[in-house]
Amino acid sequence: MSMYARRSSRHVVDGQLELMPLMNVFVALIPMLLLSAVFIKISVIDLSAPPTAESDADRDNKPKLALAVTIKDDYFVVEGDRIQKRVIVRAQENAEEQLSGALGEIVAQYPDNHEIMIISQAKTKYEDIISVMDISRDAGLPSVSLLGAD
Numbered sequence: 001m002s003m004y005a006r007r008s009s010r011h012v013v014d015g016q017l018e019l020m021p022l023m024n025v026f027v028a029l030i031p032m033l034l035l036s037a038v039f040i041k042i043s044v045i046d047l048s049a050p051p052t053a054e055s056d057a058d059r060d061n062k063p064k065l066a067l068a069v070t071i072k073d074d075y076f077v078v079e080g081d082r083i084q085k086r087v088i089v090r091a092q093e094n095a096e097e098q099l100s101g102a103l104g105e106i107v108a109q110y111p112d113n114h115e116i117m118i119i120s121q122a123k124t125k126y127e128d129i130i131s132v133m134d135i136s137r138d139a140g141l142p143s144v145s146l147l148g149a150d
Contacts, residue, residue, distance in 0.1 A: 070149065
């Protein structure tokens with residue numbers, strides 16, 4: 001019985017934990033996790049408010065062009081004051097090139113105009129809006145306004 005008594009006796013253990021090895025693991029692990037993380041590039045699309053009736057046209061005494069591109073399901077419509085309305089069928093392979101050419105011609109005729117309004121429907125795809133915005137910026141129209149059509 002004395003043998004069982006010795007086994008059941010409890011030993012007193014020092015109650016302090018060594019945290020240094022665990023902290024060393026964290027010091028090595030956290031930088032590795034930060035370096036392996038994937039960061040997403042976030043970009044901003046510059047938009048401006050649509051011009052009001054008493055905007056710059058009244059202040060400068062110059063009539064504004066009011067250039068607009070309407071995005072429909074089957075076609076683009078380029079229109080504005082003092083320009084001929086153009087309809088570009090989207091089913092064509094070079095529809096975006098035609099739109100770029102039409103906007104380039106307008107910019108060449110009216111170099112003081114830097115504004116364009118993009119009018120889209122509620123069901124217009126985001127990619128289509130961004131594509132028209134990129135085309136208009138490439139054509140020389142950096143000030144883009146976005147409007148919704150009924």
